[in-house]
Amino acid sequence: MNFDFSEEQLQLRDQARRFLTEHSTSKRIRQVLDGVAPYDRAMWQEIAAMGWLGAAVPEEYGGAGLGHVGLCVLAEELGRSLAPVPFSSSVYLATEALLVAGSEAQKEELLPKLAAGELIGTLAWAEGVGNPAPERIKARVSGGRLTGAKWPVPDGGVADIAIVAARDEADRTVLVLARLGGAGVHPETLSTVDPTREQVKLSFEGVSVEVLPGDGWASLQQVLERAAVLTAFEQVGLAQACLDMAVAFAMERHAFGRPIGSFQAIKHKLADVYVATELARSNAYYGAWALTAGAAELPLAAASARVSASEAAWLAAKENIQTHGGIGFTWEMDCHLYYRRAKLLGLTLGSAPWWKDRVVTALEIRNAA
Amino acid sequence: MDFEDTPEEAAFRTEVKAFLAANAEPKKRGAPPSRSRNVGPEELARAKKYQGAKAAAGLAGLTWQKQWGGREAPPIFQVIFNQEEEAYSIPRGVFEIGLGMCIPTMMAYATQEQLHRHVSPALRGEEVWCQLFSEPAGGSDVAAVRTRAEKNGDTWTINGQKIWTSGAQFSDFGIMVTRSNPDVPKHMGLTFFFLDMKSPGIEIRPIKQASGASHFNEVFFTDVKIPDSQRLGAVGQGWRVALTTLMNERLAIGDVPRPDVEDLLDLTRIVELDGEPAVRNVAVREKIADMHVRNQGLKYTRFRTMTALSRGQTPGPESSIGKLVNAAKLQEIASFGMDLLGSAGVVMDKELAPMNALFQEALLGAPASRIAGGTDEILRNIIAERVLGLPGDIRVDKDIPFNRLPTGKR
Numbered sequence: 001m002n003f004d005f006s007e008e009q010l011q012l013r014d015q016a017r018r019f020l021t022e023h024s025t026s027k028r029i030r031q032v033l034d035g036v037a038p039y040d041r042a043m044w045q046e047i048a049a050m051g052w053l054g055a056a057v058p059e060e061y062g063g064a065g066l067g068h069v070g071l072c073v074l075a076e077e078l079g080r081s082l083a084p085v086p087f088s089s090s091v092y093l094a095t096e097a098l099l100v101a102g103s104e105a106q107k108e109e110l111l112p113k114l115a116a117g118e119l120i121g122t123l124a125w126a127e128g129v130g131n132p133a134p135e136r137i138k139a140r141v142s143g144g145r146l147t148g149a150k151w152p153v154p155d156g157g158v159a160d161i162a163i164v165a166a167r168d169e170a171d172r173t174v175l176v177l178a179r180l181g182g183a184g185v186h187p188e189t190l191s192t193v194d195p196t197r198e199q200v201k202l203s204f205e206g207v208s209v210e211v212l213p214g215d216g217w218a219s220l221q222q223v224l225e226r227a228a229v230l231t232a233f234e235q236v237g238l239a240q241a242c243l244d245m246a247v248a249f250a251m252e253r254h255a256f257g258r259p260i261g262s263f264q265a266i267k268h269k270l271a272d273v274y275v276a277t278e279l280a281r282s283n284a285y286y287g288a289w290a291l292t293a294g295a296a297e298l299p300l301a302a303a304s305a306r307v308s309a310s311e312a313a314w315l316a317a318k319e320n321i322q323t324h325g326g327i328g329f330t331w332e333m334d335c336h337l338y339y340r341r342a343k344l345l346g347l348t349l350g351s352a353p354w355w356k357d358r359v360v361t362a363l364e365i366r367n368a369a
Numbered sequence: 370m371d372f373e374d375t376p377e378e379a380a381f382r383t384e385v386k387a388f389l390a391a392n393a394e395p396k397k398r399g400a401p402p403s404r405s406r407n408v409g410p411e412e413l414a415r416a417k418k419y420q421g422a423k424a425a426a427g428l429a430g431l432t433w434q435k436q437w438g439g440r441e442a443p444p445i446f447q448v449i450f451n452q453e454e455e456a457y458s459i460p461r462g463v464f465e466i467g468l469g470m471c472i473p474t475m476m477a478y479a480t481q482e483q484l485h486r487h488v489s490p491a492l493r494g495e496e497v498w499c500q501l502f503s504e505p506a507g508g509s510d511v512a513a514v515r516t517r518a519e520k521n522g523d524t525w526t527i528n529g530q531k532i533w534t535s536g537a538q539f540s541d542f543g544i545m546v547t548r549s550n551p552d553v554p555k556h557m558g559l560t561f562f563f564l565d566m567k568s569p570g571i572e573i574r575p576i577k578q579a580s581g582a583s584h585f586n587e588v589f590f591t592d593v594k595i596p597d598s599q600r601l602g603a604v605g606q607g608w609r610v611a612l613t614t615l616m617n618e619r620l621a622i623g624d625v626p627r628p629d630v631e632d633l634l635d636l637t638r639i640v641e642l643d644g645e646p647a648v649r650n651v652a653v654r655e656k657i658a659d660m661h662v663r664n665q666g667l668k669y670t671r672f673r674t675m676t677a678l679s680r681g682q683t684p685g686p687e688s689s690i691g692k693l694v695n696a697a698k699l700q701e702i703a704s705f706g707m708d709l710l711g712s713a714g715v716v717m718d719k720e721l722a723p724m725n726a727l728f729q730e731a732l733l734g735a736p737a738s739r740i741a742g743g744t745d746e747i748l749r750n751i752i753a754e755r756v757l758g759l760p761g762d763i764r765v766d767k768d769i770p771f772n773r774l775p776t777g778k779r
Contacts, residue, residue, distance in 0.1 A: 002370065285669055
């Protein structure tokens with residue numbers, strides 16, 4: 001039985017943790033929060049220089065070829081540290097979309113640049129309220145030109161390219177590659193619950209795009225499944241960070257003549273956060289295995305990882321504030337940064353009801369087989 | 370990251386599979402689980418025969434020293450054995466406590482002579498052991514033992530009552546913790562013994578549980594004599610010995626209790642809600658997903674524990690969450706399954722209630738799993754204190770002699 005990170009992966013984790021502890025500080029996160037910049041460019045460049053962006057990209061496309069488990073290791077640390085960079089959009093979404101559905105030419109051109117951080121990418125699937133569904137996709141591609149409005153698009157203002165879900169002339173769902181920044185693309189920054197991760201409305205007016213080969217809806221689901229596993233590791237890292245914060249505070253803070261961590265009301269709450277986090281971690285590990293092995297279980301493993309991790313991150317973030325009491329609700333304390341991010345991560349790939357339905361659908365398919 | 374055995378593990382797994390194929394009955398798919406842990410004479414004989422076969426094949430006491438009939442195998446071998454056993458209908462509830470808790474305690478405290486007398490018959494399934502800790506006034510507060518032990522010459526006289534003793538009615542020997550000095554604080558006045566369960570003055574009465582079944586006993590002691598040579602640990606040091614016992618709780622890879630998520634899925638296909646199978650209903654699907662995610666999370670938590678063992682490491686604290694999660698999940702699945710049946714959910718006639726009243730039976734038995742072997746509350750305390758490192762609760766009974774503690778009316 002070998003169901004855990006390897007020695008090399010644990011070393012990678014330690015390196016990542018050291019770097020992010022030093023660089024992804026509250027001060028630097030708050031510069032993005034306060035609107036000084038849409039993301040931390042210096043951190044982004046260092047992360048690119050360390051090769052993290054191409055961790056799971058095969059070496060033939062300019063990546064490090066560490067495999068998806070290596071990327072999962074990094075994702076957990078990025079989640080723990082709330083790193084204010086467009087990593088998830090560029091790596092879990094755009095890079096994975098190209099790996100899943102890109103043409104050979106698109107992969108050869110774009111993957112090395114994404115891996116090097118020369119380009120930032122994102123995925124634009126949503127068009128307002130609702131979870132992913134083919135009938136909600138109204139953006140149209142006609143004669144190689146894209147028209148429609150996608151929102152919210154994570155990092156849509158800083159991205160150079162976007163993989164966009166749209167309908168073609170035959171009313172089929174397709175994924176298309178749009179180069180942003182040119183004429184006909186109108187980005188509008190949205191106000192969001194977590195300003196450390198930019199959300200944008202992207203309006204396209206007859207923008208020239210390339211259609212990715214294959215069934216767009218099937219590809220989109222695959223991309224969301226892969227991103228769900230990777231995001232689950234971010235959520236597990238975030239949950240653990242919240243639990244660590246809450247435990248540290250509960251040991252220090254005295255009330256009624258004793259540390260509040262000696263009250264069972266606090267102990268049992270934090271024990272429940274621990275249980276949820278460990279269940280989420282184990283579900284995420286299974287997702288990492290399925291993703292790396294290219295296993296047929298991926299749809300079930302990914303949906304389970306997402307449901308479990310969204311629950312754990314939300315529980316840990318809200319109970320962290322609760323454990324802190326009034327001080328935890330101040331702007332100066334970092335509790336609200338985790339609270340905001342936890343909710344964002346639980347929504348960004350579609351919310352829990354949609355993924356729960358996918359868990360049961362996957363169980364039904366498995367049992368029918 | 371994968372699920373592969375090492376070559377040694379794979380070879381051992383092959384050996385276990387061959388043993389089980391020759392000595393046990395495979396579980397029947399779709400058959401309702403046997404919920405009765407009432408071990409009758411036939412079941413006892415079957416359990417003893419199976420244990421004997423295990424010992425003869427060198428598959429009992431896997432991690433024990435060779436001089437005691439063990440194999441000195443790494444703990445992962447025990448996990449592999451338990452995993453393979455899950456596919457078979459194994460007689461349970463007879464040897465787990467004796468071999469998992471009593472004999473390991475004996476190994477830590479008994480004399481060589483005593484071990485030569487007792488270990489081998491226990492391992493071969495010839496003698497059964499039970500554990501006498503809980504009392505009416507000491508459940509979660511295990512050290513609040515009142516059963517008195519008084520020394521006269523080389524003999525101790527025991528008077529009092531134990532409760533929730535599994536298997537007392539067919540046990541040959543037992544280990545017990547007693548109060549030898551009530552004038553000192555709670556943890557300091559305890560003394561630990563092993564004893565012959567056929568000794569004069571022992572009376573065993575089955576407890577009728579809230580579910581109607583009887584899996585446990587009350588054991589009454591009236592002037593029961595135990596020679597001082599059967600004391601384990603020093604006089605007044607019984608709490609330390611008891612902790613040894615509690616630390617030896619076996620690496621449970623126990624069966625997932627039924628009804629499980631698959632049973633709930635089956636039920637939601639049979640039962641209709643608003644004119645279609647219940648599984649089409651959004652609320653039902655959410656509940657199934659919630660239960661599946663907890664179930665799968667526990668399954669892969671066990672694989673993480675196995676990985677630590679396989680790599681020769683001590684498993685991390687994640688192994689402590691199993692019972693807490695499983696017990697609550699069982700109760701929730703049972704209750705939700707009955708909700709799907711409307712008013713007919715109350716009916717337990719096996720011909721009328723879907724799936725042989727599996728859900729109703731589980732609902733009535735479920736409270737026990739949230740209490741036995743550590744209540745939900747005690748388990749949360751353990752996680753908070755030993756895993757998260759939070760401070761212990763303030764103990765008001767710490768420096769007060771045991772016989773001066775307030776006792777309440779219950």
